[in-house]
Amino acid sequence: MKLYDGGRAPNPRRVRVFLAEKRIEIPLVPVDMGAMQHRGPEVTTRNPLQRLPVLELDDGTVLTESVAICRYFEELHPEPALFGRAALGKAQVEMWQRRMELNLLFCVAQAFRHIHPAMKDWEVPQIPEWGEANKPKALAFLKLLDDELEGREYVAGDEFSIADITGLIAIDFMRPARIALPEELRHVGRWYQAVSSRPSAAA
Amino acid sequence: MKLYDGGRAPNPRRVRVFLAEKRIEIPLVPVDMGAMQHRGPEVTTRNPLQRLPVLELDDGTVLTESVAICRYFEELHPEPALFGRAALGKAQVEMWQRRMELNLLFCVAQAFRHIHPAMKDWEVPQIPEWGEANKPKALAFLKLLDDELEGREYVAGDEFSIADITGLIAIDFMRPARIALPEELRHVGRWYQAVSSRPSAAA
Numbered sequence: 001m002k003l004y005d006g007g008r009a010p011n012p013r014r015v016r017v018f019l020a021e022k023r024i025e026i027p028l029v030p031v032d033m034g035a036m037q038h039r040g041p042e043v044t045t046r047n048p049l050q051r052l053p054v055l056e057l058d059d060g061t062v063l064t065e066s067v068a069i070c071r072y073f074e075e076l077h078p079e080p081a082l083f084g085r086a087a088l089g090k091a092q093v094e095m096w097q098r099r100m101e102l103n104l105l106f107c108v109a110q111a112f113r114h115i116h117p118a119m120k121d122w123e124v125p126q127i128p129e130w131g132e133a134n135k136p137k138a139l140a141f142l143k144l145l146d147d148e149l150e151g152r153e154y155v156a157g158d159e160f161s162i163a164d165i166t167g168l169i170a171i172d173f174m175r176p177a178r179i180a181l182p183e184e185l186r187h188v189g190r191w192y193q194a195v196s197s198r199p200s201a202a203a
Numbered sequence: 204m205k206l207y208d209g210g211r212a213p214n215p216r217r218v219r220v221f222l223a224e225k226r227i228e229i230p231l232v233p234v235d236m237g238a239m240q241h242r243g244p245e246v247t248t249r250n251p252l253q254r255l256p257v258l259e260l261d262d263g264t265v266l267t268e269s270v271a272i273c274r275y276f277e278e279l280h281p282e283p284a285l286f287g288r289a290a291l292g293k294a295q296v297e298m299w300q301r302r303m304e305l306n307l308l309f310c311v312a313q314a315f316r317h318i319h320p321a322m323k324d325w326e327v328p329q330i331p332e333w334g335e336a337n338k339p340k341a342l343a344f345l346k347l348l349d350d351e352l353e354g355r356e357y358v359a360g361d362e363f364s365i366a367d368i369t370g371l372i373a374i375d376f377m378r379p380a381r382i383a384l385p386e387e388l389r390h391v392g393r394w395y396q397a398v399s400s401r402p403s404a405a406a
Contacts, residue, residue, distance in 0.1 A: 048347050049306065061291065068298035075290035087278035088264065095271035103252065130333040144251050 002027045003069075004043060006052035009033055010105065010169045011066045013203065015053050017165050018070045020200035022077050036121075067097065070162055082162045089157070096156040096163035104145075105170035107138035112177035135179050142185055149187035153194075160195070168195045205230045206272075207246060209255035212236055213308065213372045214269045216406065218256050220368050221273045223403035225280050239324075270300065273365055285365045292360070299359035299366035307348075308373035310341035315380035338382050345388055352390035356397075363398070371398045 005028040006012035019026065031037045031052055039050045046054045047064045055063040055072070063069050074083045084093030113123040114131030145167075149155070155163040171192050174181060183189070195201065208231040209215035222229065234240045234255055242253045249257045250267045258266040258275070266272050277286045287296030316326040317334030348370075352358070358366040374395050377384060386392070398404065 048350075049302070049344075057291075063291075063294050063298055065298045065301045068294045068301060071297050072290055072294035075293055087275055088260075088266075090278055091266050091271045091275035094274050095266055095268045098268045098271060099252070125332070125336055127330065127333050127336065129328070130330050133328055133330065141252075147251075 001055060001057045002029050004029045004031050004046065004052055004054040004056070006031055006033045006038060009052065010109065010173050011051070012053045014066045014165055014169045015069050016203035017168065017200045018082060018162060019073065020203040021080065021082060021160070021165070021198075022073055024073055024077060067101075067162070080160075082160070082165070084156065084159075084161060093156045093161045093163055097161070097166055099141075100145075100155060100163050100166040100170060103141040104138055105166055105173065107134040107141070108170050108173045108177045108179060110134040111138070111179060112173065115178070116176065138174070138179055139182065142182070142188055146185040146188045149191050154191070160198075164191075164195050165200075168192070168201060172196075204258060204260045205232050207232045207234050207249065207255055207257040207259070209234055209236045209241060212255065213312065213376050214254070215256045217269045217368055217372045218272050219406035220371065220403045221285060221365060222276065223406040224283065224285060224363070224368070224401075225276055227276055227280060270304075270365070283363075285363070285368070287359065287362075287364060296359045296364045296366055300364070300369055302344075303348075303358060303366050303369040303373060306344040307341055308369055308376065310337040310344070311373050311376045311380045311382060313337040314341070314382060315376065318381070319379065341377070341382055342385065345385070345391055349388040349391045352394050357394070363401075367394075367398050368403075371395070371404060375399075 003015065003026055005016070007030065031043060033052065037043065038052050043052065043054060044050055046056060046062045049064065051064065053064075053066065053069060055069045057063070063072055071083060074081070084090040111131045111134045113119045114126050114134075115128050120126055145155070152158060154160050155167050171181060181188070181192070206218065206229055208219070210233065234246060236255065240246065241255050246255065246257060247253055249259060249265045252267065254267065256267075256269065256272060258272045260266070266275055274286060277284070287293040314334045314337045316322045317329050317337075318331050323329055348358070355361060357363050358370050374384060384391070384395070
């Protein structure tokens with residue numbers, strides 16, 4: 001199998017961090033998103049949505065969507081469990097993975113795509129007002145997350161999970177989106193320090 | 204356990220359809236979202252994000268996020284499998300569930316929330332330009348879906364899955380969002396007819 005990778009973009013990194021946590025190595029096919037290669041035929045024939053990453057299996061079967069690719073590897077290599085354990089644990093990880101994605105990563109991405117001048121050809125039409133509207137949404141969720149992290153080590157409980165990976169990616173994405181992480185969110189700060197110190201964060 | 208339910212809103216219905224497919228009956232606690240009861244203390248203490256549905260277990264544990272609630276029931280009652288079978292099947296269902304959600308349901312919801320006058324107090328600020336920008340996105344994805352459905356019965360393959368439920372919810376949500384389903388999308392039309400004829404669609 002091989003993974004069509006998009007370098008520094010958030011979703012390709014999300015899958016690489018997941019694979020690093022699993023200690024799985026698979027061949028990467030670099031795609032230069034800055035040069036819009038993800039809209040070229042190599043990616044488009046595999047994913048008509050023209051998004052990365054794309055996993056291609058040896059028989060040509062294609063999987064897209066970061067979380068779906070991660071779940072495929074979770075099924076093949078269950079340990080360490082990054083999608084939770086048992087019915088309730090799995091549901092809680094999914095709940096937090098979705099909360100981190102829909103209320104944080106998504107908002108940060110919208111702020112970036114609708115405001116940053118470099119995204120002019122990516123997001124058509126760019127609507128700066130919508131980008132700005134997402135910044136307070138992201139910050140409000142971070143306050144809620146801070147309250148939650150006062151009582152536990154990781155986003156979804158006592159074990160590191162894919163919800164932490166999505167969170168790490170989202171917080172790092174705040175820099176190019178020009179949203180500052182408020183210093184008073186001490187528990188988020190402690191957690192972010194911990195997850196970004198893991199070797200997988202370098203992936 | 205009990206499910207705090209939001210009536211006609213898309214996500215509460217998504218979970219009810221899922222439960223109907225599983226033939227699982229659990230007590231519902233009706234919450235009047237039209238009267239903004241989802242922002243009242245009964246919901247807020249259980250879900251600070253003030254969204255429905257919310258599942259509360261007998262020990263007081265709370266699960267939110269529709270897909271996480273559905274996965275909890277999938278783990279407890281594996282048949283009929285609505286999240287796919289085996290590693291690849293599960294990944295393919297997750298891929299399509301996410302595609303349906305992020306490229307269709309989400310776009311329809313944005314069009315509704317940012318344009319419909321009744322949503323003025325729900326979505327602050329309402330940005331009609333952003334609502335309008337989502338309509339062609341939803342239609343472009345439906346064209347892609349039509350091409351896919353030419354070759355198979357259901358969204359994620361030959362078996363009905365949660366991806367079909369998300370799709371049903373999204374298409375029905377197009378009516379209040381005032382997006383017409385193009386008649387030339389014959390395969391989408393055939394699939395929509397089939398999924399909305401299932402008894403679960405009445406849930």
